[in-house]
Amino acid sequence: MDFDRPITTVDIVLLTLLEQRLAVALYRRDRPPFDGEEALPGGFVHVDEDADLGAAAIRVLRIKAGLDFTYLEQLSTFSGRERDPRGWSISAAYLGVVPADRILRSGGRDVRLVDIDRLPAQLPFDHRRIIDAGVARLRNKSVYSTLPAFLLPEEFTIAELRQVYQAVLGVARLDLAGFRKKILDLRVIEPVEGKTRGGVHRPAQLYRLADPSIALFDRRI
Amino acid sequence: MDFDRPITTVDIVLLTLLEQRLAVALYRRDRPPFDGEEALPGGFVHVDEDADLGAAAIRVLRIKAGLDFTYLEQLSTFSGRERDPRGWSISAAYLGVVPADRILRSGGRDVRLVDIDRLPAQLPFDHRRIIDAGVARLRNKSVYSTLPAFLLPEEFTIAELRQVYQAVLGVARLDLAGFRKKILDLRVIEPVEGKTRGGVHRPAQLYRLADPSIALFDRRI
DNA sequence: ACAAAAGTGTTATGGTTACACCCATGG
DNA sequence: CCATGGGTGTAACCATAACACTTTTGT
Numbered sequence: 001m002d003f004d005r006p007i008t009t010v011d012i013v014l015l016t017l018l019e020q021r022l023a024v025a026l027y028r029r030d031r032p033p034f035d036g037e038e039a040l041p042g043g044f045v046h047v048d049e050d051a052d053l054g055a056a057a058i059r060v061l062r063i064k065a066g067l068d069f070t071y072l073e074q075l076s077t078f079s080g081r082e083r084d085p086r087g088w089s090i091s092a093a094y095l096g097v098v099p100a101d102r103i104l105r106s107g108g109r110d111v112r113l114v115d116i117d118r119l120p121a122q123l124p125f126d127h128r129r130i131i132d133a134g135v136a137r138l139r140n141k142s143v144y145s146t147l148p149a150f151l152l153p154e155e156f157t158i159a160e161l162r163q164v165y166q167a168v169l170g171v172a173r174l175d176l177a178g179f180r181k182k183i184l185d186l187r188v189i190e191p192v193e194g195k196t197r198g199g200v201h202r203p204a205q206l207y208r209l210a211d212p213s214i215a216l217f218d219r220r221i
Numbered sequence: 222m223d224f225d226r227p228i229t230t231v232d233i234v235l236l237t238l239l240e241q242r243l244a245v246a247l248y249r250r251d252r253p254p255f256d257g258e259e260a261l262p263g264g265f266v267h268v269d270e271d272a273d274l275g276a277a278a279i280r281v282l283r284i285k286a287g288l289d290f291t292y293l294e295q296l297s298t299f300s301g302r303e304r305d306p307r308g309w310s311i312s313a314a315y316l317g318v319v320p321a322d323r324i325l326r327s328g329g330r331d332v333r334l335v336d337i338d339r340l341p342a343q344l345p346f347d348h349r350r351i352i353d354a355g356v357a358r359l360r361n362k363s364v365y366s367t368l369p370a371f372l373l374p375e376e377f378t379i380a381e382l383r384q385v386y387q388a389v390l391g392v393a394r395l396d397l398a399g400f401r402k403k404i405l406d407l408r409v410i411e412p413v414e415g416k417t418r419g420g421v422h423r424p425a426q427l428y429r430l431a432d433p434s435i436a437l438f439d440r441r442i
Numbered sequence: 443a444c445a446a447a448a449g450t451g452t453t454a455t456g457g458t459t460a461c462a463c464c465c466a467t468g469g
Numbered sequence: 470c471c472a473t474g475g476g477t478g479t480a481a482c483c484a485t486a487a488c489a490c491t492t493t494t495g496t
């Protein structure tokens with residue numbers, strides 16, 4: 001009545017913004033299979049300590065990437081006999097979104113942020129497919145949510161937020177006036193009273209997310 | 222280096238339309254746990270015969286529901302120590318969408334189509350949450366895709382299609398003229414030449430999906 | 443005063459909504 | 470020739486996009 005159980009892992013597509021371009025965090029593996037190669041951070045589910053898959057993903061992020069709080073959502077589950085040389089396996093894939101500096105600060109020498117359009121030709125397992133799914137999810141969700149804001153520090157200007165939306169969506173130019181009006185109408189960001197970012201020119205008002213978790217719109221950005 | 226592996230199952234939220242209302246197919250379980258109770262069709266992954274989780278879902282649908290072709294997509298994966306009395310488990314949940322008569326024809330005595338708003342107070346495992354996720358996915362995707370058409374037989378009238386969208390979206394009344402124009406503009410359905418459905422009144426043109434798989438729109442229905 | 447970026451207002455456009463109207467059929 | 474649902478046309482409305490304009494700061 002019992003059956004052979006698949007190997008069960010979690011893998012995290014940790015996306016960030018590097019020089020205005022989407023990048024994924026790859027970590028050098030320190031054990032077989034694919035020892036020494038760059039891959040998504042991941043690991044076995046530990047049934048003795050993880051309450052569920054989400055908890056396993058959080059644990060992996062903390063251990064492998066030194067990250068404590070990031071936007072995290074389940075992506076999809078990848079499975080099959082062939083994807084892992086150790087045998088029939090399941091990978092619950094998660095999408096994480098976080099500012100680049102937080103990855104770099106805590107990641108050390110093992111991490112590399114790789115431009116989404118310059119991925120290595122070969123990646124271990126089916127990590128290429130998983131990354132593609134993560135990027136697609138981020139792009140898709142960005143059209144109608146505040147998800148891109150998680151690529152920025154807590155406080156940001158409207159111009160910065162617009163740049164992030166442009167980078168994520170791959171759009172050349174969102175009209176600044178329109179973007180401004182829309183994002184303010186949606187009431188998803190609020191000004192940080194009295195705080196501005198002063199450059200050489202007129203200082204910009206700093207904003208933060210009104211809801212610190214993700215907010216969905218009923219129209220497109 | 223090896224860890225205890227979670228129990229791995231697939232469960233299918235099989236949604237359909239019964240008297241213009243969304244319903245889910247529940248099957249009476251014939252083994253513990255929850256022997257004799259109604260639950261989602263599901264089963265263990267068989268690593269020796271299933272190529273991946275999708276294949277396992279298709280096998281389960283064929284064995285438990287006698288269904289061969291339905292719209293099927295992965296929903297999400299539910300997991301944890303508590304959801305199954307047998308121990309730490311993973312359920313890869315799939316969403317199936319199919320006309321009611323196909324379920325009833327092949328399901329026999331063990332199947333019951335239950336109105337989404339009249340679910341039993343208690344369902345085994347976390348099947349209530351899984352159903353909610355399935356319904357949410359269907360509703361959500363219906364706004365911008367032909368997914369509701371999979372609730373109808375292959376050929377249907379525009380009025381029928383409109384009714385299905387209304388039932389799924391829970392909208393009182395989609396303007397018929399607007400619906401008609403939009404669905405035709407989108408070029409996702411095509412007339413079946415010379416075929417009409419004649420009632421007492423002017424016969425309606427029959428249509429079918431232009432693309433037999435799901436089509437996504439760039440605007441809302 | 444000027445350059446540059448922040449921020450506001452105004453108009454044109456195109457999709458959506460609402461509704462009035464015509465068409466085809468059986469009785 | 471009437472009742473009924475199928476099917477078409479049109480006008481008001483509203484969100485969006487494009488762009489001109491004003492404001493604020495540092496030098």
